[in-house]
Amino acid sequence: xxxxxxxxxxxxxxxxxxxxxxxxxxxxxxxxxxxxxxxxxxxxxxxxxxxxxxxxxxxxxxxxxxxxxxxxxxxxxxxxxxxxxxxxxxxxxxxxxxxxxxxxxxxxxxxxxxxxxxxxxxxxxxxxxxxxxxxxxxxxxxxxxxxxxxxxxxxxxxxxxxxxxxxxxxxxxxxxxxxxxxxxxxxxxxxxxxxxxxxxxxxxxxxxxxxxxxxxxxxxxxxxxxxxxxxxxxxxxxxxxxxxxxxxxxxxxxxxxxxxxx
Numbered sequence: 001x002x003x004x005x006x007x008x009x010x011x012x013x014x015x016x017x018x019x020x021x022x023x024x025x026x027x028x029x030x031x032x033x034x035x036x037x038x039x040x041x042x043x044x045x046x047x048x049x050x051x052x053x054x055x056x057x058x059x060x061x062x063x064x065x066x067x068x069x070x071x072x073x074x075x076x077x078x079x080x081x082x083x084x085x086x087x088x089x090x091x092x093x094x095x096x097x098x099x100x101x102x103x104x105x106x107x108x109x110x111x112x113x114x115x116x117x118x119x120x121x122x123x124x125x126x127x128x129x130x131x132x133x134x135x136x137x138x139x140x141x142x143x144x145x146x147x148x149x150x151x152x153x154x155x156x157x158x159x160x161x162x163x164x165x166x167x168x169x170x171x172x173x174x175x176x177x178x179x180x181x182x183x184x185x186x187x188x189x190x191x192x193x194x195x196x197x198x199x200x201x202x203x204x205x206x207x208x209x210x211x212x213x214x215x216x217x218x219x220x221x222x223x224x225x226x227x228x229x230x231x232x233x234x235x236x237x238x239x240x241x242x243x244x245x246x247x248x249x250x251x252x253x254x255x256x257x258x259x260x261x262x
Contacts, residue, residue, distance in 0.1 A: 003031070003032075004020075004031065005020055005028070005029060005031060005032030006018065006019060006020060006035045007020045007057075008039055010046075012197055013048065013049065013050040013051060013197070014049070014050070014196040015039075015043060015052040015053070016053050016189070017039060017052055017053065017054045017055070018056065018057050019032070019054070019056045019063055020057045021057070022060065024064075024067055025061035025105075025106060026061050026064065027066065028066055028067060028070075028084075028085065028088065029070045030071075030072070030084050033066075033084045033085055033087070033088050037092070037093055040089070040090045041095070043090075043095055044094060044097075047204075050207070051097055051098045051100070051197075051207075052090070052097060052099045052100070052196065053101075053193055053196050054101050055101070055188065056104065056105070058105075059105055059185070060104075061104075061106040061107070062103040062105060062107040062111055062127070063108075063111035064107075064108050064109060064110075065085070065108060065110025065111055066109070066110050068244075068247060081234055083233075085142075086113070086142070088110075089116065090117050090118075091117040092113075096209075096211045096215075097204070097207070097211070098119045098196070098207060099117070099118050100118055100119060100120060100121070100122060100192045100196050100199075101115050101118035101120075101121045101122070101192070102121075102188040102192035102193075103121060103124065103127045103170075104124045104126070104127060104188050104189075105127060106127075106130070107127065107128070108128075108131060108132060109130075109143065110143065112131065112142075112144075113146065116143070116147055116149065117146070120180040120181075121173075121178060121179045121180060122179070122182075122183060122191050122192045123174070123179045123181075123188055124170065124182070124183050124184065124186065124187065125182055125183070126170065126185050127169075127173070128168065128169055128261055129159065129167070129173055129178070130159065130164065130166055130167050130168065131144070131160050131163065132163050132164040133160070134160065134161060135163030135164040136246045136247050136250075137238030137242055137243045137246050138233075138236075138237050138243060139232050139233045139235075139236035140160040141232045142226065142229050144160045145222065145225045147159070147160075147178075148225075149218050151178050152176055155176050164259070167258070167259045167260065168261075169262055170182055172262050181195075
């Protein structure tokens with residue numbers, strides 16, 4: 001299955017889902033977000049898919065969140081906020097077949113919706129993780145809550161609060177347990193596919209039940225935290241025009257040294 005922003009291929013019980021917008025660092029427009037949600041729902045009914053791997057094309061980025069050029073219509077009500085990325089993850093679509101994430105290059109911002117709902121993450125040694133929300137006047141709510149389930153509090157607090165000034169390198173991510181396995185550059189997807197083939201070879205009912213049990217271990221805390229996210233975003237986000245001004249004013253090709261990777 002192929003769409004302008006997503007490719008999906010299935011072999012030996014494993015679906016390889018590739019975000020295919022490398023010119024935009026695999027940022028998600030509205031069509032790509034909708035296609036991801038549709039794929040996860042489709043996999044629920046496809047018995048030939050028993051495990052999945054999600055990765056990004058091009059090697060420079062796994063995903064950099066929402067495409068800043070996307071026009072996201074919002075209701076005028078202060079009590080409503082539409083987030084186009086809320087449904088891009090497998091668990092948000094009631095898929096309990098195991099999903100592995102293979103990260104090459106950058107994974108930031110809205111990419112955490114996907115990483116937060118993966119069973120485990122395999123990353124190339126050059127991968128970096130960061131969350132630029134606060135730098136651009138936005139509250140990191142859903143992203144931080146999902147990643148707080150996977151990382152020590154101090155690590156996700158530093159990542160979320162320091163915005164684009166912070167980079168979490170793959171080795172540090174592995175040391176704190178966010179990443180389960182490191183690979184040489186270019187090998188993350190192949191390694192993840194091998195691990196997914198092992199999962200697909202197990203009785204799928206037992207595997208899906210185990211995924212559900214693991215997710216249930218933290219579900220109550222996560223659900224209560226996510227319930228606060230819309231209000232926090234509504235209260236803390238700058239108006240869209242001020243966000244846009246901060247984003248367009250960011251340094252580009254200035255020769256400034258990037259934030260240190262730890």
